[in-house]
Amino acid sequence: MTAEARLPRVEKDAAGTFVLRDMPPLMAGALRRLPSLLSPAAPGIRDRLTGTPYPGDDDGTRHWERHGAPELAHLFQSAREVVEGDLRGLCAEGKARGRYRVAIPAGHLEAWLSSLSAGRVGLGEEHGFGEVDLESALPDEIRTEKESALLLVHLLGWVQGLLLESA
Amino acid sequence: MARTARRTAVATEEETDARLSKPWNVIVHDDPVNLMVYVTRVFMRIFGYPKPRAERHMLEVHQRGRSVLWTGDREQAEVYALKLRAAQLRTTMERVEE
Numbered sequence: 001m002t003a004e005a006r007l008p009r010v011e012k013d014a015a016g017t018f019v020l021r022d023m024p025p026l027m028a029g030a031l032r033r034l035p036s037l038l039s040p041a042a043p044g045i046r047d048r049l050t051g052t053p054y055p056g057d058d059d060g061t062r063h064w065e066r067h068g069a070p071e072l073a074h075l076f077q078s079a080r081e082v083v084e085g086d087l088r089g090l091c092a093e094g095k096a097r098g099r100y101r102v103a104i105p106a107g108h109l110e111a112w113l114s115s116l117s118a119g120r121v122g123l124g125e126e127h128g129f130g131e132v133d134l135e136s137a138l139p140d141e142i143r144t145e146k147e148s149a150l151l152l153v154h155l156l157g158w159v160q161g162l163l164l165e166s167a
Numbered sequence: 168m169a170r171t172a173r174r175t176a177v178a179t180e181e182e183t184d185a186r187l188s189k190p191w192n193v194i195v196h197d198d199p200v201n202l203m204v205y206v207t208r209v210f211m212r213i214f215g216y217p218k219p220r221a222e223r224h225m226l227e228v229h230q231r232g233r234s235v236l237w238t239g240d241r242e243q244a245e246v247y248a249l250k251l252r253a254a255q256l257r258t259t260m261e262r263v264e265e
Binding site: 044045047048049053054055060064067068071072075076079110113114117118120121123124129130131133134153157160161164167 | 198199201202205208245248253254255256257258260
């Protein structure tokens with residue numbers, strides 16, 4: 001098998017670090033965009049961070065706004081910083097041209113999984129993706145912003161799936 | 168007047184105590200984006216559920232639009248809601264009505 005034909009995969013090293021290897025440029029590019037997708041103001045993300053878990057309960061909502069929402073915002077920001085830090089190490093594979101790798105320490109896995117989810121959720125809300133969109137095949141040629149966003153959702157989901165398989 | 172106010176205060180406290188002591192449901196709602204395998208893993212990690220139970224809840228969310236993941240006191244319910252939302256799952260809480 002040539003290096004060009006290799007599929008992206010996750011290897012775990014002796015320290016338990018997840019090494020995402022042989023990523024094609026599109027996948028590496030999707031990961032590089034992830035921190036910019038993790039805006040607390042993105043529609044779907046904002047809903048989960050500041051939306052009340054007490055619908056129709058004003059007292060509960062006030063309580064949540066005082067205690068729950070700030071804690072959630074802190075957790076979200078911490079996860080984003082972890083991912084951003086690890087992505088600084090995203091680099092080309094040694095010999096394989098056009099293939100990339102990034103190392104994710106075991107203790108960072110949850111931050112990655114939730115951030116990948118947040119990136120997908122944000123894009124999904126922004127573009128109004130439903131199950132039909134997500135289960136349809138992508139067109140051969142990406143022409144619109146919505147198709148580009150859908151491709152990004154799939155690429156981030158692919159990475160998330162690889163990490164989940166090896167966790 | 169003062170006595171009435173005192174009674175009102177006591178009644179309010181009792182109502183508040185009763186309200187807080189009722190159990191709460193932690194509910195996860197469907198969204199089209201999160202992967203099924205991810206949702207299952209989140210349920211296992213946060214609640215310590217074995218995989219079959221976590222998958223049952225995941226499928227209930229997917230097929231019926233929501234699933235009650237846990238029922239109990241409000242403080243613990245909020246902790247779970249916080250963790251589920253941190254994992255990007257749509258989560259609400261509701262008091263169990265008798």
